[in-house]
Structures are given as structure tokens and as C-alpha cells.
Amino acid sequence: MLKPILILLPVLLLLSACKMVNTTIVKAIASPQISDTEARIATTTGTLYLSMQHATEQQRSILANLKPHECLHVTSAEPFKVVNSATRFNEYKLQKLMASDAKCRKISPRKGLRISMH
Numbered sequence: 001m002l003k004p005i006l007i008l009l010p011v012l013l014l015l016s017a018c019k020m021v022n023t024t025i026v027k028a029i030a031s032p033q034i035s036d037t038e039a040r041i042a043t044t045t046g047t048l049y050l051s052m053q054h055a056t057e058q059q060r061s062i063l064a065n066l067k068p069h070e071c072l073h074v075t076s077a078e079p080f081k082v083v084n085s086a087t088r089f090n091e092y093k094l095q096k097l098m099a100s101d102a103k104c105r106k107i108s109p110r111k112g113l114r115i116s117m118h
Helices: 002-015 057-064
Strands: 022-027 036-044 048-049 071-076 086-089 094-099
Touching: 022 036, 048 071, 057 094
Parallel strands: 048 086
Antiparallel strands: 022 071, 036 048, 071 094
């Protein structure tokens, strides 16, 4: 009885045309640069470009108040693809994570960020 249900479940999901939701957590290494068209955030995995065309006031506020070493939880139907150290999202949802959050602490800083003077 359980086997037919397990077989039908993927078929029903495909037929319902559900969007797959991808979630990604990125750690900022610098304050974001925000313009009218996009926000540019330097992260540990490269540069994150977020389109500002569909951004809500809450999302704009999150980006404006983002500090280095804080994390963003990005939810989008678009996959997280890094091409030439850059990732772009047009439609997304944001949630800010503090640097003390366990998920944010797990993200290690990019190598070569420390500058030592001798």
C-alpha cells in the first residue's frame, strides 16, 4: 500500500509545477554597496549580486544595515551558481543572521583576508 503512494508522489509534484526552493547562507566580509538596480555584497564565496527591482522595504533595510561578518539566509527559486566568483539573484527572500548564530559561525572566512605588517 505504501509503495504506490511513494511512486505517485514524485509524479504529483511534477504535475503540480511546484518551484523548488533553494536556501543558501552567505557571510559578508564587507558592507554591501547598494544602488537603485542592484546590491553588491562581498562574501566568503565571492560576490553576491541581488536585484533591487523587486526588493521590499524590509529587504532594503536588511541590506542597508548588514555589517561585515554577519550572514544572510537567502531563499530563492534560482540555484546558487558561482560563475567567475559571482552569484546573481533576481527574486529572493532574505533573513539576517547575527555573527554569533551557529549557522553563521560554521562559515569560515576566506583565506588571505588577514594582512600582517612586519
